[in-house]
């Protein structure tokens with residue numbers, strides 16, 4: 001066949017999509033076959049994912065993709081990281097996976113650190129400290145009937161793949177976000193798991209991107225109207241791993257901002273950086289496709305903007321993104337700056353009020369309207385990107401001549417320009433669908449439709465994507481001053 005159609009299932013914090021990707025030599029075309037909302041649900045004060053609803057959305061999406069394409073050459077799934085579903089001895093799901101923004105996880109941090117100090121956790125796993133890493137989630141579940149009955153812990157894409165195929169495993173890029181994978185051996189950190197009192201048996205055998213997970217079961221084929229066999233392939237099942245595959249880089253001298261609900265800012269390496277300076281700077285060593293290391297920091301990202309828009313809409317204020325962005329562009333720069341990674345911004349809630357409170361606390365005049373709030377968010381994000389890119393360069397000893405900004409944020413021209421100005425580097429924006437593209441490329445290669453390493457896959461991306469370059473304007477001195485000012489205040 002000249003080209004084949006792969007279904008890339010890409011689940012984000014607020015919506016899931018099934019994307020049909022037609023791939024062949026010199027050809028890579030995406031069609032969104034189906035999109036469905038992902039609405040977290042709070043019961044009894046606990047925030048969950050509605051994972052059966054997500055699975056139903058995946059089935060609807062596969063049906064739609066199959067109808068449009070005639071035949072599917074494969075399926076791959078990626079989603080956000082860290083959250084797990086627990087299965088009992090019969091393979092049944094024990095309750096809904098908890099949302100990483102649930103407050104319970106952080107309560108277990110001191111208990112984990114009392115057993116394994118943070119320095120040691122980092123040397124073993126290379127994972128940045130985030131209070132919701134799976135290791136803390138499981139520790140917080142200690143003593144619950146659910147954890148006692150659990151025999152298998154599956155990350156969200158692995159759980160959905162299990163329902164589609166019957167096959168159990170842990171895809172390694174996502175496993176690297178649990179805080180329980182050894183960054184050097186790239187195996188489950190058995191000794192660490194023992195010390196923390198978890199059962200090693202909870203963690204299934206690892207799979208690598210490109211491995212065959214299985215095939216859609218007869219039930220799934222019947223329900224989706226697809227003609228089998230349809231293979232399910234392990235991709236970079238952590239959405240950020242797939243998004244980094246989807247970075248259209250031309251050499252290894254690049255930094256990336258994978259810009260969606262979160263902004264993941266860093267570089268691609270061959271080996272982890274496990275130094276104490278790296279830990280202190282909040283850098284993670286997550287695994288990427290083809291044995292790479294995603295050396296990056298989590299910046300709180302467009303979540304700040306999304307939650308602000310949600311808050312304004314709930315208060316009946318006009319909150320259309322294009323309008324607020326246009327208004328923000330007219331506000332003078334650096335009127336107010338916050339550290340986007342302030343932990344108070346993590347849970348859902350009234351973001352404009354929190355931002356105002358942080359500004360007041362740091363001796364700044366709080367933003368007085370929507371335009372100023374949005375400007376504060378964008379300036380603050382661009383400044384955080386600059387700091388993260390510069391720190392990554394220093395800590396990893398890797399030179400960078402361009403910043404690739406991929407994901408939904410690539411549509412935000414103001415943010416892209418501010419990022420170029422702040423970093424003092426050209427920003428290449430796009431593709432918006434980097435995660436779905438990375439997902440599809442890895443499937444297509446596993447199926448033999450494409451070949452080559454990441455540079456070859458990225459060359460195809462460049463030929464087929466719409467990219468936009470932003471050149472830094474200004475001398476950068478204003479950003480130096482803004483950074484110094486933020487440091488003084490925080």
Ligand code: LFR
Nearest residue numbers: 079080081082239240262298
């Ligand atoms: C982005 C992302 C980040 C991860 C966060 C929580 O979608 O996957 O990489 O830190 O979500 O899982």
